[in-house]
Amino acid sequence: MSAQIIDGKKVSKDVREELKAKCEDLKAKGVEPCLAVVLVGDDPGSQVYVRNKERGCAEVGIKSIAYRLDAGITQQTLLELVDKLNRDPAVHGILVQLPLPKHLDEKEVLRLIDPKKDVDGFHVVNAGSLFTGEGGGFVSCTPQGIMRLIASTGVSIEGKNAVVIGRSNIVGKPMAMLLLNANATVTVCHSRTKNLKEIAKGADILVVAIGRPEFVTGDMIKSGAVVIDVGMNRVDGKLKGDVKFDEAKEVAGYVTPVPGGVGPTTITMLLSNTLQAAEAQG
Ligand SMILES: Nc1nc2c(c(=O)[nH]1)N[C@@H](CN(C=O)c1ccc(C(=O)N[C@@H](CCC(=O)O)C(=O)O)cc1)CN2
Numbered sequence: 001m002s003a004q005i006i007d008g009k010k011v012s013k014d015v016r017e018e019l020k021a022k023c024e025d026l027k028a029k030g031v032e033p034c035l036a037v038v039l040v041g042d043d044p045g046s047q048v049y050v051r052n053k054e055r056g057c058a059e060v061g062i063k064s065i066a067y068r069l070d071a072g073i074t075q076q077t078l079l080e081l082v083d084k085l086n087r088d089p090a091v092h093g094i095l096v097q098l099p100l101p102k103h104l105d106e107k108e109v110l111r112l113i114d115p116k117k118d119v120d121g122f123h124v125v126n127a128g129s130l131f132t133g134e135g136g137g138f139v140s141c142t143p144q145g146i147m148r149l150i151a152s153t154g155v156s157i158e159g160k161n162a163v164v165i166g167r168s169n170i171v172g173k174p175m176a177m178l179l180l181n182a183n184a185t186v187t188v189c190h191s192r193t194k195n196l197k198e199i200a201k202g203a204d205i206l207v208v209a210i211g212r213p214e215f216v217t218g219d220m221i222k223s224g225a226v227v228i229d230v231g232m233n234r235v236d237g238k239l240k241g242d243v244k245f246d247e248a249k250e251v252a253g254y255v256t257p258v259p260g261g262v263g264p265t266t267i268t269m270l271l272s273n274t275l276q277a278a279e280a281q282g
């Protein structure tokens with residue numbers, strides 16, 4: 001058996017077409033959607049992601065303003081910028097690219113972003129509305145994109161065993177909540193989990209975000225499962241996922257590649273959240 005490859009670029013392209021139309025509608029109503037992107041320092045990966053965010057905005061019709069700040073800036077300077085953007089009615093969405101340089105307090109910065117403009121969905125208010133199932137807040141972009149990828153397979157989530165490997169605030173925890181809200185039976189595994197192999201093998205839907213190259217091997221995957229690989233590990237200059245792709249594709253029903261799976265949908269969901277913010281703020 002050979003799994004179907006979930007094409008993140010194709011899913012992303014289709015969603016962006018919908019977003020272009022939504023953006024045009026907003027502009028026709030006199031709203032010019034605008035995203036402020038804050039990048040601190042010169043991490044090469046972050047520079048690429050920020051550039052891709054600017055390109056994504058341009059493609060869909062969203063105005064973007066990037067603030068590229070020196071790696072040595074103080075916490076106070078960064079907080080003042082966020083505060084200024086919070087108060088600017090022309091800015092609908094604010095994101096601070098992570099990771100920040102070590103001397104800066106990431107949590108304090110994220111807490112200051114107005115939840116109504118927190119298009120990354122990292123603020124406790126937005127995380128809270130996802131956790132209570134209240135909805136209406138912003139959902140973290142990577143897990144939101146993964147829900148689109150799963151939907152593209154046509155496999156229903158309700159009643160399925162979903163296993164999430166990884167418990168970060170950005171991916172693992174919100175992913176578990178989205179799957180739970182979609183009526184899956186969810187297990188979250190992490191570096192201290194015992195019998196991880198057996199638990200993973202019971203998954204109809206397996207999401208892997210543990211940050212270890214090729215951690216999940218073919219013998220940890222249930223036949224026919226949907227396998228989503230969130231990993232982006234650089235090994236000898238090559239990008240490797242958290243799943244051993246060649247083995248996974250012999251066992252799984254569906255599997256995401258790295259690159260070209262989860263990554264492309266992350267930025268697309270950011271664009272979607274920005275339009276949601278612009279619509280709400282008007
Ligand atoms: N403020 C934020 N910081 C970070 C986020 C985030 O959502 N908000 N997520 C990641 C980085 N990221 C977006 O910011 C991101 C990472 C990767 C991709 C992507 O398209 N990956 C490609 C491969 C790219 C490569 O070759 O390196 C793929 O998987 O096909 C998009 C967005 C951490 N920081």
Ligand SMILES: [Mg+2]
Pocket residue numbers: 100101102103104105106
């Ligand atoms: Mg820090």
